[in-house]
Amino acid sequence: MYQPKMEKDIRCPLECGLEVCGGKWKSRIICVLAEKSTLRYSALRKEMTNITDAVLAAALKELIKDEMVERTQYNEIPPRVEYRLSGKGNSVIPILQSICKWSGAYHREDHANTLLQCQKCDFLYR
Amino acid sequence: MYQPKMEKDIRCPLECGLEVCGGKWKSRIICVLAEKSTLRYSALRKEMTNITDAVLAAALKELIKDEMVERTQYNEIPPRVEYRLSGKGNSVIPILQSICKWSGAYHREDHANTLLQCQKCDFLYR
DNA sequence: CAGTATCCTATTAGATACTG
DNA sequence: CAGTATCTAATAGGATACTG
Numbered sequence: 001m002y003q004p005k006m007e008k009d010i011r012c013p014l015e016c017g018l019e020v021c022g023g024k025w026k027s028r029i030i031c032v033l034a035e036k037s038t039l040r041y042s043a044l045r046k047e048m049t050n051i052t053d054a055v056l057a058a059a060l061k062e063l064i065k066d067e068m069v070e071r072t073q074y075n076e077i078p079p080r081v082e083y084r085l086s087g088k089g090n091s092v093i094p095i096l097q098s099i100c101k102w103s104g105a106y107h108r109e110d111h112a113n114t115l116l117q118c119q120k121c122d123f124l125y126r
Numbered sequence: 127m128y129q130p131k132m133e134k135d136i137r138c139p140l141e142c143g144l145e146v147c148g149g150k151w152k153s154r155i156i157c158v159l160a161e162k163s164t165l166r167y168s169a170l171r172k173e174m175t176n177i178t179d180a181v182l183a184a185a186l187k188e189l190i191k192d193e194m195v196e197r198t199q200y201n202e203i204p205p206r207v208e209y210r211l212s213g214k215g216n217s218v219i220p221i222l223q224s225i226c227k228w229s230g231a232y233h234r235e236d237h238a239n240t241l242l243q244c245q246k247c248d249f250l251y252r
Numbered sequence: 253c254a255g256t257a258t259c260c261t262a263t264t265a266g267a268t269a270c271t272g
Numbered sequence: 273c274a275g276t277a278t279c280t281a282a283t284a285g286g287a288t289a290c291t292g
Contacts, residue, residue: 014153014222014247017229022148024285026286027140041254057255067232078253079292088232095224096140102221103143104216106193121140150265167274178266183275203273205272256291263284271276 020066024058025051028120030068030085034093035123038084039043068092097124146192147218151177151185154246156194156211160219161249164210194218223250 011019021027032047033039039047045056059075060083063069068089074080099119137145147153151174158173159165169207171182186209189195194215200206211219226247 009150012226012245012247013230013233014157014226014250017161018144018147018153019224020229021144024135027144031140052288053255054257054287055285058285065264073254076253076255079255080287092228093248095228098221099143100138100140102218104139107139107142108232116141119138121138124140161253171274176266179275180267180277181265184265199274205275207274254292256281257289259287259289261286262284264281266281269276269278272274 018069020063021096023059025055026063026068027096029059029063030089030092030096031120031124033069033083033085033089038082041081041083044083063089093124096121100124146189146194147222149185151181152189152194153222155185155189156215156218156222157246157250159195159209159211159215164208167207167209170209172179189215219250222247 006085008111021030028048029044032044036047041056043054044060045051048056051059060069060071064071066088067086070086071085072087073083074082104125147156155176156229158170162169162173167182170186171177171179174182175184186195186197190197192214193212196210196212196215198208198210200208230251
């Protein structure tokens with residue numbers, strides 16, 4: 001997962017852009033890092049609630065490869081690793097905000113309940 | 127495909143928003159409809175190059191369900207069906223444009239070649 | 253603590269044949 | 273023409289056990 005065996009189709013900037021935030025976990029990770037600034041691996045996993053290590057580690061590798069997230073490793077015992085958004089990662093936040101507002105506008109009535117139950121992107125409204 | 131058997135997780139507006147444009151084909155369909163305004167089923171399939179009917183029909187159903195696309199059926203023989211963006215569908219175009227520009231800015235040097243090979247979202251720059 | 257390695261399931265996408 | 277029905281392949285995501 002996150003390591004396709006076959007070469008992907010040629011993508012345009014739009015599809016590349018959608019992809020770096022796509023999938024089940026990447027937008028959530030970007031949101032919590034945007035809000036909390038810096039998080040250790042274990043804190044990030046706790047924020048994600050129910051993610052497994054295999055999946056979190058794979059998502060983080062993707063985000064690092066796409067230069068959305070930076071990883072800092074401190075050579076201490078026990079080990080400490082911190083994750084934060086890169087410049088590129090921070091620069092996508094206004095776009096996520098506009099998606100949030102656009103999408104929210106079309107869900108006011110029918111899915112209000114759904115929208116209230118996930119708090120990850122709440123800070124995007126503030 | 128596009129008809130999950132299990133209930134999806136609760137999503138926030140951000141994730142809902144990303145989803146209506148996500149997957150391999152939906153952003154492409156939105157782009158060609160934005161550019162060409164109205165297209166028949168067969169014209170749409172031709173624009174997509176290499177999509178199969180099963181996949182195109184499923185993607186269109188999703189887009190219609192999400193109220194991004196409107197379908198008009200003319201009861202003629204042979205049958206004629208036209209697809210066009212809804213108000214909601216049109217209102218997402220500026221956002222796709224901002225994703226395009228953001229993503230393109232970070233790919234100027236390294237992936238220039240990749241970016242030149244898909245023309246679907248070219249009009250978003252104009 | 254911060255991950256890997258392995259195996260498995262669910263979902264998405266594609267190929268092909270057929271139809272009102 | 274505009275799809276549907278089936279079957280298969282590829283990929284994303286998850287469970288569990290283990291490690292420097």
